[in-house]
Amino acid sequence: MTMVRIQGLHKSFGTLHVLRGVDLDVNRGDVLCIIGPSGSGKSTLLRCTNLLIYPDKGDIFLEGVKVTSREVRPEWVRQQIGMVFQQFNLFTHLTALRNVMLGLVRVKRMDSAAARSKAEFELERVGLADKKDAYPAQLSGGQQQRVAIARALAMDPKVMLFDEPTSALDPEYIHEVLDVMKRLAEEGMTMMVVTHEMGFAKEVADSIIFFDQGQIVERGSPEEIFDRPGHERTKAFVSKILR
C-alpha cells in the first residue's frame, strides 16, 4: 500500500529550477534512502513532501489524500509527517521535555499531564529519559538529534522525513542517532532519509534513490545501486562516495 505518492513535482527558486519533475512512491513501512550530490534538490524534495515548501507544480498524496489540494490545511499535513533536520532545530528556549510537549499540547490539544507522560515515554524511547530537564544548549549534538526525533515521533506521524540527520554531528555521536533510526525502521515506520551514511543506507534501506540535478536518476535496491548501478552518473557518484 502506498503511503506517499509524489507526481510530477516541480519547484523553482527564482531562476533556479531545483526540482524538475519528480515521481515517487513510498510504501507503508518502507525505508527509502535518497542519495546524491549536494545541491541536487534532495532537501527541497523532503521539504516539499511535508509542505514546508509549496511545490510549483505536481501533486503529493498521503495515504491517497491529495495534500497539495487547496482544501487541505498544511498544518494538518505537517502534523502527520515527522521531520528531523540536519541542524536539529530544537526550540532553544525550552527543555527537552517541553520541546516534545509543545506539539502535543498546542497541536494535539492534549492536557498537560497526558502530554507530559507521552513526552517522557518518547524520550525514554530514544534513551534520554534522564535528560528531560536539560536545555538544548546543555546537550551534545547526538542527544539533541535524538530529542528532535522524539519530538517528531510524539506526534504519531505516518511518515518520518530525515534531512541529513547525522551530517552536523561529531563522528562519535553518529552511531547513537543511526541506532535510533534503525530501531524505528525495524518497528515498521515509513521513512524517507536523505543521507550520506552509505553504511546505513545499505543496511536499512528497502530502496535507494540516486538524485541528481532535480531528478531521480535511478531507483533500486541497495545492491542494485551500490554494486551494479545502471547509470553512468550513479556509478561516478557511488565510486566517489564509497572510496
Added chain:
Amino acid sequence: MVQRRWLRSLKAWVPRWRISVTGRADFQRNATRFVLRVLAGLGITALGFGLVIWLGTLRYYNLGYAESILPGLGQGFLVTIRLVAVVIPLGFALGFLFGWARTTRSLILRGLGAAYVEVFRGLPPIVLIFFSYLITTLAILNISKNPFIAGDVALWMGAIALSLHSGAYQTEIIRAGILSVPTGQIEAADSVGLSRWQTMFRVTLPQAFRVSLPPLGNEFASVIKDTSLLNIIGWLDLAQIGLLQVPAALKADFNLVFIIWIEIAMLYFVLTFVVTKAVRFVENAYKVPGLEAAEL
C-alpha cells in the same frame, strides 16, 4: 556553598512561582538578586547623600538651603515618575506592535511600520512634543473653547508624543529580536504542525524578547531622562522644579545652583537605576542556557 542566614531569611519573603512554558523555575534566586542589587545601589546612593550632608555640616555649602528645596524637588520627582509610568509602557506597546508589523509578510503592515519608524525616529523629541502640544491645543480650543481642558489634554499629548518617539526606537529593537530567531526554529515549529500564530507566540516571541531585553533596558533608561524635555510645554517635573529655583539661587549665592543640580542628578539616577535593575531582573528570570545575554 554556605548561605548567610540573613540571605536565607530575606529569601523567605520573596515569592516563589513558576513561569509557564516560556520560563524557568528559579525565580526566587533572581528575585533575591534583584532586591539585593537595588538595595546595594540605593545603599551607595544613601552613602552619597550622607557624604553630601556631611560636607554640608562642615559648611562646605549651605545645608539649610539643600534641605529647603527638597520637598519641592520631591513633588517634581513624583511627576517624573508619573510620566515614566506612562511613557515606558506606552512606548513598549507601540514598539512591540510596530516591530511585529515590520516582520510580517503583509506589505501594508511593513510599510506602516517603516513609515512610523522613519517619522518618529527622524524628528527630535522636542519638536514632536511641541507639535503635539500646539495641535491638540488648537484642536480642542476650536471644539470646546475651554482653555483648561485644552491645557490638560495637551500636556498628556506631549507625553504620548514622547512615547511615540521612544516607540520608534523600540520598534527596531523588537524587529531585530524577531529577526534574530533562526529560520530553523520556525521550520521546526511548522514541521510539528503549529499554526502561524502558535509559532509566533510559542517559539518566535519567547526567543525574540530574551534577545531584545538588554537594548530595551537601554532605551528605558534613555527615555526616563528624555521626560525632562516635557517641561517645555509646562510639566512641573523634577528638572523644571529645579530650573525654577535657579534664578533665586543665582541672586543669593552662585554655589547654590550646584546644590540644586546635584540633587536633581541624584533623583534621576535613583529612578534610572531601579528601572534598569528591574529589566535586569526580568532578563535573569527568563535566562536560558544558549540564549543568555552576557552576564555583566
